[in-house]
Structure formats: structure tokens, C-alpha cells
Amino acid sequence: MRRMLAPYLSDESNFFVISSDFCHWGKRFDYYHCEKKDDEEIYQSIEKLDRRGMEAIETGNPSTFGAYLKETENTICGRHPIGIFMQMVKASKGNFKTQFVHYAQSNRCRTTKDSSVSYAVGVCSRG
Numbered sequence: 465m466r467r468m469l470a471p472y473l474s475d476e477s478n479f480f481v482i483s484s485d486f487c488h489w490g491k492r493f494d495y496y497h498c499e500k501k502d503d504e505e506i507y508q509s510i511e512k513l514d515r516r517g518m519e520a521i522e523t524g525n526p527s528t529f530g531a532y533l534k535e536t537e538n539t540i541c542g543r544h545p546i547g548i549f550m551q552m553v554k555a556s557k558g559n560f561k562t563q564f565v566h567y568a569q570s571n572r573c574r575t576t577k578d579s580s581v582s583y584a585v586g587v588c589s590r591g
Contacts, residue, residue, distance in 0.1 A: 469548075470555040480588070482549045484542020486514045486567075490579030495539045507572040507580065513538060514582045518564040521586065526550040553588065562588040 472478050489495055489510050500509035513536060520532040526547055533543055540546070553560045566585040573580045 467555050469552045473552060473556040473558055473560070480549065482542060482545050484540055484546060484584075486517065486538070486540050486582035486584050488539040488541075488579075488581050489573060491577065492579045493539055495537075496576060497536055497538065505572065505574050506576075506578070507569055507574065510569065510573060510580060510582060511567065514567065514584060518567070518584055518586065521546060521550065522562050522564065524550065524553060524560070524562060526554060549588070558590060560588055560590060562586055 473480075487495070487497075487510050489497070489506075497513060498506060498509045499512060500506060516536070517529070517532055517538055517540060520529040523529075529543075529547060529550060532538070533540070553562075564584055564586040566583075568583045569580045570583075571578055571580040
């Protein structure tokens with residue numbers, strides 16, 4: 465699929481939107497991954513987790529993103545479309561760069577009774 469779609473990246477009249485939530489944390493989602501230090505709030509640990517994922521995507525290496533997902537099991541809904549797009553970029557002949565420009569959480573979790581969904585906005589452009 466990546467080879468089939470990669471030529472569309474070369475056509476500058478095409479515009480791709482790959483949309484995804486990031487971490488779904490808390491009881492509602494049965495996901496409690498937390499790497500917080502003693503002086504951190506849970507929401508700060510969630511952000512660190514998500515930013516690691518964003519950094520993995522920004523490398524442009526699909527294997528790096530895959531390893532991150534395997535390690536953390538982060539509940540990124542669009543992990544498959546993101547992975548396919550990363551494969552497209554890798555298979556294309558263009559020079560592309562991905563950069564995340566905005567991040568937000570639906571709630572600042574402070575206890576394990578809280579829940580949150582994270583949102584990240586990334587842009588992939590010719591570098």
C-alpha cells in the first residue's frame with residue numbers, strides 16, 4: 465500500500481490529513497501507563513508519554529514509532545494510519561519533515577480516578 469500511495473506525495477496539489485487522538489488514559493479506557501516522578505502530576509507523565517510518541521513520529525522512521533507503541537502500548541487511535549503515512553513518506557522520493565505544533569489534554573489527571581484524552585497536531589511538509 466505504501467508504494468501505491470507514495471507517488472501521491474510527489475504531487476504538490478495533493479493534501480493529506482491524518483487525524484488521531486493520542487493517549488486515552490484512565491478507568492474509562494483501562495489504560496494507566498505512568499512514568500511519573502515523585503514531584504510530577506499524572507497529566508505531566510501522560511504528556512511526556514505522548515511527546516515521546518510525537519518524537520518517534522518526527523524521526524520519520526516507522527520502526528521507531530512501532531517500537532514506541534510496542535513498549536508503551538499507548539492508546540493512539542490513529543496509530544495504523546500514522547504508520548501507513550510514515551511508510552508512504554519513507555517510500556517516496558521527496559524530502560519531508562514532520563513536526564508537531566500543538567498538544568492538549570481533555571483533562572489534567574491528578575488521580576487514578578481521573579480520565580483524559582490527548583490531542584496532538586503535526587504537520588508534514590517538504591523539508
